[in-house]
Amino acid sequence: MIVDLNLRGDLVIIVGGGNEGLKKVNSLLTQECKILLISDSTNRQIQNYVKQKKISFKKMRLVNANFLKKYKPFMVLATTDDKALNRKIVEQAKSMRCYAYAADDPEASDFAFGSVINIADTVQIAISTGGRSPAMARKLKLQAEQIFKKVIKKEDIYHIKLQDFARKAAKYKIQTFSERKKFLYSVMNDNHVKQLIQDENLKKAQKRVMEMLDNLI
Ligand SMILES: C[C@@]1(CC(=O)O)c2cc3[nH]c(cc4nc(cc5[nH]c(cc(n2)[C@H]1CCC(=O)O)[C@@](C)(CC(=O)O)[C@@H]5CCC(=O)O)C(CC(=O)O)=C4CCC(=O)O)c(CCC(=O)O)c3CC(=O)O
Ligand SMILES: NC(=O)C1=CN([C@@H]2O[C@H](COP(=O)(O)OP(=O)(O)OC[C@H]3O[C@@H](n4cnc5c(N)ncnc54)[C@H](O)[C@@H]3O)[C@@H](O)[C@H]2O)C=CC1
Known part of the structure:
Protein backbone atom coordinates (compact mmCIF):
# COMPACT_ATOMS: atom_id res chain seq x y z
CA MET A 1 0.00 0.00 0.00
CA GLY A 114 8.94 3.97 -4.15
CA SER A 115 10.47 5.62 -7.17
CA VAL A 116 9.01 9.11 -7.04
CA ILE A 117 8.22 11.63 -9.76
CA ASN A 118 8.07 15.09 -8.18
CA ILE A 119 6.31 17.83 -10.13
CA ALA A 120 6.95 21.36 -8.85
CA ASP A 121 7.06 20.08 -5.22
CA THR A 122 3.26 19.94 -5.50
CA VAL A 123 2.40 16.59 -7.11
CA GLN A 124 4.14 13.31 -6.31
CA ILE A 125 3.69 10.13 -8.30
CA ALA A 126 5.15 6.96 -6.78
CA ILE A 127 5.97 3.78 -8.66
CA SER A 128 6.56 0.56 -6.77
CA THR A 129 7.20 -2.98 -7.94
CA GLY A 130 6.71 -4.24 -4.38
CA GLY A 131 10.37 -5.19 -4.02
CA ARG A 132 10.42 -7.27 -7.21
CA SER A 133 12.72 -4.99 -9.19
CA PRO A 134 14.00 -1.64 -7.88
CA ALA A 135 15.90 -1.14 -11.16
CA MET A 136 12.66 -1.51 -13.16
CA ALA A 137 10.85 0.88 -10.77
CA ARG A 138 13.53 3.44 -11.62
CA LYS A 139 13.29 2.74 -15.37
CA LEU A 140 9.48 3.04 -15.37
CA LYS A 141 9.76 6.29 -13.42
CA LEU A 142 12.05 7.76 -16.06
CA GLN A 143 9.59 6.70 -18.80
CA ALA A 144 6.50 7.88 -16.91
CA GLU A 145 8.17 11.19 -15.98
CA GLN A 146 8.23 12.22 -19.66
CA ILE A 147 4.50 11.60 -19.94
CA PHE A 148 3.39 13.10 -16.63
CA LYS A 149 5.41 16.28 -17.22
CA LYS A 150 3.31 16.76 -20.39
CA VAL A 151 -0.04 15.76 -18.85
CA ILE A 152 0.31 17.89 -15.69
CA LYS A 153 0.57 21.48 -16.89
CA LYS A 154 1.67 24.68 -15.14
CA GLU A 155 -2.03 25.67 -14.94
CA ASP A 156 -2.80 22.47 -13.00
CA ILE A 157 -0.16 23.37 -10.42
CA TYR A 158 -1.73 26.84 -10.05
CA HIS A 159 -5.19 25.24 -9.76
CA ILE A 160 -3.89 23.00 -6.93
CA LYS A 161 -2.52 26.03 -5.08
CA LEU A 162 -5.79 27.89 -5.60
CA GLN A 163 -7.87 24.89 -4.48
CA ASP A 164 -5.75 24.69 -1.32
CA PHE A 165 -6.62 28.33 -0.64
CA ALA A 166 -10.29 27.91 -1.62
CA ARG A 167 -10.93 24.79 0.45
CA LYS A 168 -9.47 26.37 3.59
CA ALA A 169 -11.71 29.40 3.09
CA ALA A 170 -14.70 27.16 2.27
CA LYS A 171 -14.24 24.99 5.37
CA TYR A 172 -14.53 28.11 7.45
CA LYS A 173 -17.47 29.69 5.60
CA ILE A 174 -19.61 26.92 4.09
CA GLN A 175 -21.43 24.63 6.49
CA THR A 176 -22.02 21.36 4.61
CA PHE A 177 -19.70 19.01 2.74
CA SER A 178 -21.91 18.87 -0.37
CA GLU A 179 -22.03 22.68 -0.64
CA ARG A 180 -18.24 22.92 -0.15
CA LYS A 181 -17.69 20.33 -2.86
CA LYS A 182 -20.00 22.19 -5.28
CA PHE A 183 -18.17 25.43 -4.55
CA LEU A 184 -14.71 23.94 -5.15
CA TYR A 185 -15.76 22.53 -8.53
CA SER A 186 -17.30 25.88 -9.46
CA VAL A 187 -13.92 27.54 -8.72
CA MET A 188 -12.13 24.97 -10.88
CA ASN A 189 -14.52 25.58 -13.80
CA ASP A 190 -14.93 29.35 -13.49
CA ASN A 191 -13.85 31.09 -16.70
CA HIS A 192 -12.59 34.16 -14.88
CA VAL A 193 -10.44 31.97 -12.59
CA LYS A 194 -9.14 30.05 -15.61
CA GLN A 195 -8.12 33.30 -17.31
CA LEU A 196 -6.31 34.58 -14.20
CA ILE A 197 -4.46 31.28 -13.93
CA GLN A 198 -3.49 31.50 -17.61
CA ASP A 199 -2.07 34.94 -16.73
CA GLU A 200 -0.28 33.33 -13.73
CA ASN A 201 -1.98 35.83 -11.43
CA LEU A 202 -2.58 33.74 -8.31
CA LYS A 203 -3.26 36.78 -6.10
CA LYS A 204 -6.15 37.95 -8.32
CA ALA A 205 -7.44 34.39 -8.64
CA GLN A 206 -7.57 34.22 -4.83
CA LYS A 207 -9.50 37.50 -4.79
CA ARG A 208 -11.93 36.04 -7.32
CA VAL A 209 -12.40 32.99 -5.05
CA MET A 210 -13.28 35.24 -2.11
CA GLU A 211 -15.79 37.13 -4.29
CA MET A 212 -17.38 33.85 -5.36
CA LEU A 213 -17.55 32.82 -1.72
CA ASP A 214 -19.14 36.13 -0.68
CA ASN A 215 -21.71 35.80 -3.49
CA LEU A 216 -22.82 32.47 -2.02
CA ILE A 217 -23.65 33.91 1.38
C1 LIG B 1 12.59 -3.26 -1.44
C2 LIG B 1 13.23 -1.86 -1.56
C3 LIG B 1 13.26 -1.32 -0.14
C4 LIG B 1 13.82 0.08 -0.09
O1 LIG B 1 15.05 0.20 0.03
O2 LIG B 1 13.02 1.03 -0.10
C5 LIG B 1 14.61 -1.89 -2.18
C6 LIG B 1 15.61 -2.76 -1.82
C7 LIG B 1 16.88 -2.90 -2.42
N1 LIG B 1 17.28 -2.26 -3.56
C8 LIG B 1 18.54 -2.67 -3.91
C9 LIG B 1 19.22 -2.33 -5.07
C10 LIG B 1 18.87 -1.32 -5.98
N2 LIG B 1 17.99 -0.29 -5.70
C11 LIG B 1 17.91 0.54 -6.76
C12 LIG B 1 17.14 1.72 -6.81
C13 LIG B 1 16.06 2.04 -6.00
N3 LIG B 1 15.55 1.23 -5.01
C14 LIG B 1 14.36 1.71 -4.59
C15 LIG B 1 13.48 1.07 -3.74
C16 LIG B 1 13.61 -0.17 -3.15
N4 LIG B 1 14.76 -0.86 -3.06
C17 LIG B 1 12.47 -0.87 -2.47
C18 LIG B 1 11.59 -1.62 -3.50
C19 LIG B 1 10.94 -0.70 -4.53
C20 LIG B 1 10.31 -1.44 -5.66
O3 LIG B 1 10.41 -2.66 -5.80
O4 LIG B 1 9.62 -0.79 -6.48
C21 LIG B 1 14.01 3.00 -5.28
C22 LIG B 1 12.81 2.74 -6.21
C23 LIG B 1 13.62 4.14 -4.34
C24 LIG B 1 14.68 4.54 -3.32
O5 LIG B 1 15.63 3.82 -3.01
O6 LIG B 1 14.52 5.67 -2.83
C25 LIG B 1 15.33 3.33 -6.05
C26 LIG B 1 15.16 3.94 -7.45
C27 LIG B 1 14.92 5.41 -7.26
C28 LIG B 1 14.97 6.20 -8.50
O7 LIG B 1 16.06 6.57 -8.97
O8 LIG B 1 13.90 6.55 -9.00
C29 LIG B 1 18.74 0.02 -7.81
C30 LIG B 1 18.82 0.63 -9.20
C31 LIG B 1 19.91 1.65 -9.32
O9 LIG B 1 20.55 2.03 -8.33
O10 LIG B 1 20.11 2.07 -10.47
C32 LIG B 1 19.36 -1.13 -7.32
C33 LIG B 1 20.31 -2.09 -8.06
C34 LIG B 1 19.52 -2.97 -9.06
C35 LIG B 1 18.42 -3.84 -8.43
O11 LIG B 1 18.68 -4.56 -7.46
O12 LIG B 1 17.28 -3.77 -8.95
C36 LIG B 1 19.01 -3.58 -2.90
C37 LIG B 1 20.36 -4.26 -2.89
C38 LIG B 1 20.31 -5.57 -3.58
C39 LIG B 1 21.69 -6.20 -3.62
O13 LIG B 1 22.46 -6.05 -2.67
O14 LIG B 1 21.97 -6.86 -4.65
C40 LIG B 1 17.96 -3.71 -1.96
C41 LIG B 1 17.92 -4.58 -0.73
C42 LIG B 1 17.45 -5.97 -1.07
O15 LIG B 1 16.73 -6.21 -2.04
O16 LIG B 1 17.81 -6.85 -0.27
N1 LIG C 1 17.53 0.01 -0.85
C1 LIG C 1 18.18 0.34 -1.93
O1 LIG C 1 17.61 0.86 -2.87
C2 LIG C 1 19.66 0.03 -2.01
C3 LIG C 1 20.29 -0.53 -0.91
N2 LIG C 1 21.64 -0.75 -0.92
C4 LIG C 1 22.25 -1.28 0.33
O2 LIG C 1 22.40 -0.16 1.25
C5 LIG C 1 23.60 -0.29 2.04
C6 LIG C 1 24.36 1.04 2.03
O3 LIG C 1 24.76 1.35 0.72
P1 LIG C 1 25.57 2.70 0.37
O4 LIG C 1 24.92 3.87 0.99
O5 LIG C 1 25.81 2.69 -1.08
O6 LIG C 1 26.96 2.42 1.15
P2 LIG C 1 28.11 3.45 1.50
O7 LIG C 1 29.33 2.65 1.76
O8 LIG C 1 28.14 4.56 0.49
O9 LIG C 1 27.63 4.12 2.87
C7 LIG C 1 27.65 3.50 4.11
C8 LIG C 1 27.73 4.57 5.18
O10 LIG C 1 27.58 3.98 6.47
C9 LIG C 1 28.56 4.51 7.34
N3 LIG C 1 28.87 3.48 8.35
C10 LIG C 1 29.22 2.19 8.15
N4 LIG C 1 29.42 1.56 9.32
C11 LIG C 1 29.20 2.47 10.30
C12 LIG C 1 29.25 2.43 11.73
N5 LIG C 1 29.59 1.31 12.39
N6 LIG C 1 28.94 3.55 12.44
C13 LIG C 1 28.61 4.70 11.78
N7 LIG C 1 28.55 4.79 10.42
C14 LIG C 1 28.84 3.69 9.69
C15 LIG C 1 29.76 4.80 6.46
O11 LIG C 1 30.59 5.80 7.04
C16 LIG C 1 29.07 5.32 5.18
O12 LIG C 1 28.82 6.70 5.30
C17 LIG C 1 24.36 -1.44 1.41
O13 LIG C 1 24.28 -2.50 2.37
C18 LIG C 1 23.63 -1.83 0.14
O14 LIG C 1 23.52 -3.22 0.02
C19 LIG C 1 22.39 -0.39 -1.99
C20 LIG C 1 21.80 0.15 -3.12
C21 LIG C 1 20.38 0.37 -3.22
Whole structure:
Protein backbone atom coordinates (compact mmCIF):
# COMPACT_ATOMS: atom_id res chain seq x y z
CA MET A 1 0.00 0.00 0.00
CA ILE A 2 1.40 3.42 -0.93
CA VAL A 3 0.62 6.13 1.62
CA ASP A 4 1.69 9.77 1.84
CA LEU A 5 3.12 10.13 5.36
CA ASN A 6 2.74 13.27 7.43
CA LEU A 7 6.15 13.72 9.11
CA ARG A 8 5.73 17.40 9.96
CA GLY A 9 7.70 18.23 13.12
CA ASP A 10 8.74 14.61 13.73
CA LEU A 11 12.31 13.43 14.30
CA VAL A 12 13.72 11.05 11.70
CA ILE A 13 17.11 9.42 12.40
CA ILE A 14 19.23 8.17 9.52
CA VAL A 15 22.28 6.04 10.30
CA GLY A 16 24.91 5.91 7.55
CA GLY A 17 26.00 8.86 5.42
CA GLY A 18 26.79 7.17 2.11
CA ASN A 19 24.80 6.95 -1.14
CA GLU A 20 21.73 5.44 0.48
CA GLY A 21 21.84 7.85 3.43
CA LEU A 22 21.97 10.78 1.00
CA LYS A 23 19.03 9.40 -1.04
CA LYS A 24 16.96 9.20 2.14
CA VAL A 25 17.96 12.72 3.24
CA ASN A 26 16.90 14.04 -0.19
CA SER A 27 13.49 12.33 0.10
CA LEU A 28 12.96 13.76 3.60
CA LEU A 29 14.08 17.35 3.01
CA THR A 30 10.70 18.42 1.61
CA GLN A 31 8.77 16.82 4.49
CA GLU A 32 9.27 19.49 7.17
CA CYS A 33 10.63 16.93 9.65
CA LYS A 34 13.76 17.11 11.81
CA ILE A 35 16.54 15.02 10.31
CA LEU A 36 19.43 13.66 12.42
CA LEU A 37 22.14 11.82 10.52
CA ILE A 38 24.61 9.65 12.40
CA SER A 39 27.65 8.30 10.59
CA ASP A 40 31.40 7.95 10.91
CA SER A 41 31.92 9.57 7.51
CA THR A 42 29.89 11.58 5.00
CA ASN A 43 30.05 12.89 1.49
CA ARG A 44 30.25 16.52 0.26
CA GLN A 45 26.50 16.89 -0.37
CA ILE A 46 25.66 15.83 3.18
CA GLN A 47 28.30 18.23 4.55
CA ASN A 48 26.59 21.03 2.58
CA TYR A 49 23.21 20.19 4.14
CA VAL A 50 24.82 20.30 7.59
CA LYS A 51 26.41 23.72 6.84
CA GLN A 52 23.04 25.01 5.58
CA LYS A 53 21.47 23.67 8.81
CA LYS A 54 19.01 21.58 6.83
CA ILE A 55 19.99 18.49 8.85
CA SER A 56 21.75 17.76 12.17
CA PHE A 57 24.80 15.54 12.12
CA LYS A 58 26.63 13.42 14.70
CA LYS A 59 29.96 11.97 13.68
CA MET A 60 30.08 8.63 15.42
CA ARG A 61 31.22 5.07 14.79
CA LEU A 62 28.53 2.79 16.16
CA VAL A 63 29.03 -0.73 17.47
CA ASN A 64 25.41 -1.25 18.53
CA ALA A 65 22.03 0.51 18.55
CA ASN A 66 22.03 1.71 22.19
CA PHE A 67 22.40 5.37 21.09
CA LEU A 68 18.77 5.31 19.90
CA LYS A 69 17.51 5.19 23.49
CA LYS A 70 18.57 8.84 23.92
CA TYR A 71 16.06 9.99 21.30
CA LYS A 72 12.35 9.87 20.57
CA PRO A 73 12.32 9.35 16.81
CA PHE A 74 9.20 8.72 14.75
CA MET A 75 11.20 6.84 12.14
CA VAL A 76 14.67 5.27 11.96
CA LEU A 77 16.48 4.47 8.72
CA ALA A 78 19.56 2.21 8.85
CA THR A 79 21.67 2.72 5.73
CA THR A 80 25.16 1.59 6.76
CA ASP A 81 26.99 -1.06 4.76
CA ASP A 82 27.14 -3.24 7.90
CA LYS A 83 24.21 -5.66 7.71
CA ALA A 84 24.45 -6.82 11.33
CA LEU A 85 24.47 -3.21 12.60
CA ASN A 86 21.50 -2.27 10.37
CA ARG A 87 19.57 -5.24 11.78
CA LYS A 88 20.37 -4.21 15.39
CA ILE A 89 19.18 -0.66 14.64
CA VAL A 90 15.90 -1.94 13.16
CA GLU A 91 15.29 -4.22 16.16
CA GLN A 92 15.99 -1.41 18.64
CA ALA A 93 13.77 1.04 16.69
CA LYS A 94 10.91 -1.49 16.63
CA SER A 95 11.23 -2.10 20.36
CA MET A 96 10.79 1.67 20.79
CA ARG A 97 7.67 1.49 18.62
CA CYS A 98 8.94 3.66 15.81
CA TYR A 99 8.90 2.91 12.11
CA ALA A 100 12.06 1.08 11.11
CA TYR A 101 13.80 0.62 7.78
CA ALA A 102 17.08 -0.96 6.66
CA ALA A 103 18.36 -0.27 3.14
CA ASP A 104 19.66 -3.84 2.84
CA ASP A 105 16.79 -5.66 4.54
CA PRO A 106 13.29 -5.32 3.00
CA GLU A 107 11.99 -8.25 5.09
CA ALA A 108 12.86 -6.58 8.39
CA SER A 109 11.70 -3.11 7.28
CA ASP A 110 8.29 -1.63 8.10
CA PHE A 111 8.08 0.05 4.68
CA ALA A 112 9.85 0.47 1.36
CA PHE A 113 10.55 3.53 -0.78
CA GLY A 114 8.94 3.97 -4.15
CA SER A 115 10.47 5.62 -7.17
CA VAL A 116 9.01 9.11 -7.04
CA ILE A 117 8.22 11.63 -9.76
CA ASN A 118 8.07 15.09 -8.18
CA ILE A 119 6.31 17.83 -10.13
CA ALA A 120 6.95 21.36 -8.85
CA ASP A 121 7.06 20.08 -5.22
CA THR A 122 3.26 19.94 -5.50
CA VAL A 123 2.40 16.59 -7.11
CA GLN A 124 4.14 13.31 -6.31
CA ILE A 125 3.69 10.13 -8.30
CA ALA A 126 5.15 6.96 -6.78
CA ILE A 127 5.97 3.78 -8.66
CA SER A 128 6.56 0.56 -6.77
CA THR A 129 7.20 -2.98 -7.94
CA GLY A 130 6.71 -4.24 -4.38
CA GLY A 131 10.37 -5.19 -4.02
CA ARG A 132 10.42 -7.27 -7.21
CA SER A 133 12.72 -4.99 -9.19
CA PRO A 134 14.00 -1.64 -7.88
CA ALA A 135 15.90 -1.14 -11.16
CA MET A 136 12.66 -1.51 -13.16
CA ALA A 137 10.85 0.88 -10.77
CA ARG A 138 13.53 3.44 -11.62
CA LYS A 139 13.29 2.74 -15.37
CA LEU A 140 9.48 3.04 -15.37
CA LYS A 141 9.76 6.29 -13.42
CA LEU A 142 12.05 7.76 -16.06
CA GLN A 143 9.59 6.70 -18.80
CA ALA A 144 6.50 7.88 -16.91
CA GLU A 145 8.17 11.19 -15.98
CA GLN A 146 8.23 12.22 -19.66
CA ILE A 147 4.50 11.60 -19.94
CA PHE A 148 3.39 13.10 -16.63
CA LYS A 149 5.41 16.28 -17.22
CA LYS A 150 3.31 16.76 -20.39
CA VAL A 151 -0.04 15.76 -18.85
CA ILE A 152 0.31 17.89 -15.69
CA LYS A 153 0.57 21.48 -16.89
CA LYS A 154 1.67 24.68 -15.14
CA GLU A 155 -2.03 25.67 -14.94
CA ASP A 156 -2.80 22.47 -13.00
CA ILE A 157 -0.16 23.37 -10.42
CA TYR A 158 -1.73 26.84 -10.05
CA HIS A 159 -5.19 25.24 -9.76
CA ILE A 160 -3.89 23.00 -6.93
CA LYS A 161 -2.52 26.03 -5.08
CA LEU A 162 -5.79 27.89 -5.60
CA GLN A 163 -7.87 24.89 -4.48
CA ASP A 164 -5.75 24.69 -1.32
CA PHE A 165 -6.62 28.33 -0.64
CA ALA A 166 -10.29 27.91 -1.62
CA ARG A 167 -10.93 24.79 0.45
CA LYS A 168 -9.47 26.37 3.59
CA ALA A 169 -11.71 29.40 3.09
CA ALA A 170 -14.70 27.16 2.27
CA LYS A 171 -14.24 24.99 5.37
CA TYR A 172 -14.53 28.11 7.45
CA LYS A 173 -17.47 29.69 5.60
CA ILE A 174 -19.61 26.92 4.09
CA GLN A 175 -21.43 24.63 6.49
CA THR A 176 -22.02 21.36 4.61
CA PHE A 177 -19.70 19.01 2.74
CA SER A 178 -21.91 18.87 -0.37
CA GLU A 179 -22.03 22.68 -0.64
CA ARG A 180 -18.24 22.92 -0.15
CA LYS A 181 -17.69 20.33 -2.86
CA LYS A 182 -20.00 22.19 -5.28
CA PHE A 183 -18.17 25.43 -4.55
CA LEU A 184 -14.71 23.94 -5.15
CA TYR A 185 -15.76 22.53 -8.53
CA SER A 186 -17.30 25.88 -9.46
CA VAL A 187 -13.92 27.54 -8.72
CA MET A 188 -12.13 24.97 -10.88
CA ASN A 189 -14.52 25.58 -13.80
CA ASP A 190 -14.93 29.35 -13.49
CA ASN A 191 -13.85 31.09 -16.70
CA HIS A 192 -12.59 34.16 -14.88
CA VAL A 193 -10.44 31.97 -12.59
CA LYS A 194 -9.14 30.05 -15.61
CA GLN A 195 -8.12 33.30 -17.31
CA LEU A 196 -6.31 34.58 -14.20
CA ILE A 197 -4.46 31.28 -13.93
CA GLN A 198 -3.49 31.50 -17.61
CA ASP A 199 -2.07 34.94 -16.73
CA GLU A 200 -0.28 33.33 -13.73
CA ASN A 201 -1.98 35.83 -11.43
CA LEU A 202 -2.58 33.74 -8.31
CA LYS A 203 -3.26 36.78 -6.10
CA LYS A 204 -6.15 37.95 -8.32
CA ALA A 205 -7.44 34.39 -8.64
CA GLN A 206 -7.57 34.22 -4.83
CA LYS A 207 -9.50 37.50 -4.79
CA ARG A 208 -11.93 36.04 -7.32
CA VAL A 209 -12.40 32.99 -5.05
CA MET A 210 -13.28 35.24 -2.11
CA GLU A 211 -15.79 37.13 -4.29
CA MET A 212 -17.38 33.85 -5.36
CA LEU A 213 -17.55 32.82 -1.72
CA ASP A 214 -19.14 36.13 -0.68
CA ASN A 215 -21.71 35.80 -3.49
CA LEU A 216 -22.82 32.47 -2.02
CA ILE A 217 -23.65 33.91 1.38
C1 LIG B 1 12.59 -3.26 -1.44
C2 LIG B 1 13.23 -1.86 -1.56
C3 LIG B 1 13.26 -1.32 -0.14
C4 LIG B 1 13.82 0.08 -0.09
O1 LIG B 1 15.05 0.20 0.03
O2 LIG B 1 13.02 1.03 -0.10
C5 LIG B 1 14.61 -1.89 -2.18
C6 LIG B 1 15.61 -2.76 -1.82
C7 LIG B 1 16.88 -2.90 -2.42
N1 LIG B 1 17.28 -2.26 -3.56
C8 LIG B 1 18.54 -2.67 -3.91
C9 LIG B 1 19.22 -2.33 -5.07
C10 LIG B 1 18.87 -1.32 -5.98
N2 LIG B 1 17.99 -0.29 -5.70
C11 LIG B 1 17.91 0.54 -6.76
C12 LIG B 1 17.14 1.72 -6.81
C13 LIG B 1 16.06 2.04 -6.00
N3 LIG B 1 15.55 1.23 -5.01
C14 LIG B 1 14.36 1.71 -4.59
C15 LIG B 1 13.48 1.07 -3.74
C16 LIG B 1 13.61 -0.17 -3.15
N4 LIG B 1 14.76 -0.86 -3.06
C17 LIG B 1 12.47 -0.87 -2.47
C18 LIG B 1 11.59 -1.62 -3.50
C19 LIG B 1 10.94 -0.70 -4.53
C20 LIG B 1 10.31 -1.44 -5.66
O3 LIG B 1 10.41 -2.66 -5.80
O4 LIG B 1 9.62 -0.79 -6.48
C21 LIG B 1 14.01 3.00 -5.28
C22 LIG B 1 12.81 2.74 -6.21
C23 LIG B 1 13.62 4.14 -4.34
C24 LIG B 1 14.68 4.54 -3.32
O5 LIG B 1 15.63 3.82 -3.01
O6 LIG B 1 14.52 5.67 -2.83
C25 LIG B 1 15.33 3.33 -6.05
C26 LIG B 1 15.16 3.94 -7.45
C27 LIG B 1 14.92 5.41 -7.26
C28 LIG B 1 14.97 6.20 -8.50
O7 LIG B 1 16.06 6.57 -8.97
O8 LIG B 1 13.90 6.55 -9.00
C29 LIG B 1 18.74 0.02 -7.81
C30 LIG B 1 18.82 0.63 -9.20
C31 LIG B 1 19.91 1.65 -9.32
O9 LIG B 1 20.55 2.03 -8.33
O10 LIG B 1 20.11 2.07 -10.47
C32 LIG B 1 19.36 -1.13 -7.32
C33 LIG B 1 20.31 -2.09 -8.06
C34 LIG B 1 19.52 -2.97 -9.06
C35 LIG B 1 18.42 -3.84 -8.43
O11 LIG B 1 18.68 -4.56 -7.46
O12 LIG B 1 17.28 -3.77 -8.95
C36 LIG B 1 19.01 -3.58 -2.90
C37 LIG B 1 20.36 -4.26 -2.89
C38 LIG B 1 20.31 -5.57 -3.58
C39 LIG B 1 21.69 -6.20 -3.62
O13 LIG B 1 22.46 -6.05 -2.67
O14 LIG B 1 21.97 -6.86 -4.65
C40 LIG B 1 17.96 -3.71 -1.96
C41 LIG B 1 17.92 -4.58 -0.73
C42 LIG B 1 17.45 -5.97 -1.07
O15 LIG B 1 16.73 -6.21 -2.04
O16 LIG B 1 17.81 -6.85 -0.27
N1 LIG C 1 17.53 0.01 -0.85
C1 LIG C 1 18.18 0.34 -1.93
O1 LIG C 1 17.61 0.86 -2.87
C2 LIG C 1 19.66 0.03 -2.01
C3 LIG C 1 20.29 -0.53 -0.91
N2 LIG C 1 21.64 -0.75 -0.92
C4 LIG C 1 22.25 -1.28 0.33
O2 LIG C 1 22.40 -0.16 1.25
C5 LIG C 1 23.60 -0.29 2.04
C6 LIG C 1 24.36 1.04 2.03
O3 LIG C 1 24.76 1.35 0.72
P1 LIG C 1 25.57 2.70 0.37
O4 LIG C 1 24.92 3.87 0.99
O5 LIG C 1 25.81 2.69 -1.08
O6 LIG C 1 26.96 2.42 1.15
P2 LIG C 1 28.11 3.45 1.50
O7 LIG C 1 29.33 2.65 1.76
O8 LIG C 1 28.14 4.56 0.49
O9 LIG C 1 27.63 4.12 2.87
C7 LIG C 1 27.65 3.50 4.11
C8 LIG C 1 27.73 4.57 5.18
O10 LIG C 1 27.58 3.98 6.47
C9 LIG C 1 28.56 4.51 7.34
N3 LIG C 1 28.87 3.48 8.35
C10 LIG C 1 29.22 2.19 8.15
N4 LIG C 1 29.42 1.56 9.32
C11 LIG C 1 29.20 2.47 10.30
C12 LIG C 1 29.25 2.43 11.73
N5 LIG C 1 29.59 1.31 12.39
N6 LIG C 1 28.94 3.55 12.44
C13 LIG C 1 28.61 4.70 11.78
N7 LIG C 1 28.55 4.79 10.42
C14 LIG C 1 28.84 3.69 9.69
C15 LIG C 1 29.76 4.80 6.46
O11 LIG C 1 30.59 5.80 7.04
C16 LIG C 1 29.07 5.32 5.18
O12 LIG C 1 28.82 6.70 5.30
C17 LIG C 1 24.36 -1.44 1.41
O13 LIG C 1 24.28 -2.50 2.37
C18 LIG C 1 23.63 -1.83 0.14
O14 LIG C 1 23.52 -3.22 0.02
C19 LIG C 1 22.39 -0.39 -1.99
C20 LIG C 1 21.80 0.15 -3.12
C21 LIG C 1 20.38 0.37 -3.22
